[in-house]
């Protein structure tokens with residue numbers, strides 16, 4: 413395995429399974445050191461990360477900003493619309509310009525193709541901070557959490573309930589396939605993961621031994637699961653389809669009864685923000701199964717590791 417320096421991370425599959433494992437191992441190391449009192453590990457002293465947001469964010473924005481500061485670096489954060497991008501300057505010209513100022517960029521965009529273009533023209537690493545297709549930094553925190561809670565990743569059974577074509581679900585599927593975890597997506601007809609994602613996942617699964625299944629009932633998805641994961645039914649940008657999505661995906665709400673179908677020691681995960689009462693009820697997200705706050709915290713530790721390796 414070569415160095416990760418200078419690489420992009422716009423899809424989980426931009427990194428090999430070994431490289432993803434390296435990021436998770438370093439995340440664990442950074443987390444241990446953080447709790448040992450080393451709040452600042454200045455491996456990126458003098459380096460700057462540009463953060464661009466086309467959509468709102470709480471966790472991603474704050475964890476990236478704090479991560480860079482704890483690594484001794486700086487951040488510049490801007491909304492898409494307040495940059496000249498909002499007035500029509502091209503993504504390519506923006507990438508060329510910003511590459512002269514900063515050492516890396518993370519962008520949250522509507523169209524995944526904008527990230528691909530940003531990475532194509534930037535001469536510094538580009539990280540996907542969420543697109544319509546994937547949320548690969550979320551998947552790093554998810555799998556650090558699974559590793560911590562279950563003591564292993566390979567062979568763990570994950571049930572994802574809800575929108576199968578969700579960005580978070582896509583990255584979760586690709587990460588599971590890469591690292592040998594089994595994933596069953598329980599969704600409604602018409603909400604399956606995109607075929608391209610399933611193909612990429614199958615390719616990785618051939619080597620890791622992971623199984624990837626799409627099923628249409630909660631029972632089939634959740635039975636024997638170690639992890640029950642869900643995300644919102646209406647993602648940012650899908651507000652116009654809200655009524656249809658809520659109607660079609662309602663059977664996949666995570667309730668206590670659903671959690672009791674999984675293994676007795678199953679955990680509940682959600683990338684957040686949650687729409688309480690829709691994809692998950694209070695009793696579950698606030699209940700004994702829930703690890704969502706540890707999961708949110710792990711965004712910080714995993715992004716520190718990712719930044720330290722890429723920048």
Ligand code: CP
Pocket residue numbers: 468469470471472473542550683684685
């Ligand atoms: N999970 C996640 O990316 O949260 P934000 O939208 O708050 O960044």
Ligand code: NVA
Pocket residue numbers: 542578579580643644646647648683684685
């Ligand atoms: N699927 C959600 C994830 C938010 C972190 C969305 O795209 O809105």
